[in-house]
Amino acid sequence: MRKRFIAGATCPECKAQDSMMLYVENEREMVRCVECDFLMKEPQEAVHEKTGTQQDQVIGIFKPE
Numbered sequence: 109m110r111k112r113f114i115a116g117a118t119c120p121e122c123k124a125q126d127s128m129m130l131y132v133e134n135e136r137e138m139v140r141c142v143e144c145d146f147l148m149k150e151p152q153e154a155v156h157e158k159t160g161t162q163q164d165q166v167i168g169i170f171k172p173e
């Protein structure tokens with residue numbers, strides 16, 4: 109199982125920074141917070157490796173309303 113942290117991501121539950129871990133389970137991408145165990149199923153495609161142009165999208169996903 110491959111796991112990696114999402115740089116700059118903030119957990120919507122506990123607001124911890126850099127605690128969101130992306131991994132693949134049954135060929136589906138899952139995102140879990142290592143601080144509070146919050147689980148985000150089927151994250152959007154933007155939650156991939158951070159690249160320059162997609163940085164805003166990646167951060168945006170985890171912003172609360």
Ligand SMILES: [Zn+2]
Nearest residue numbers: 119122141144
């Ligand atoms: Zn959390």
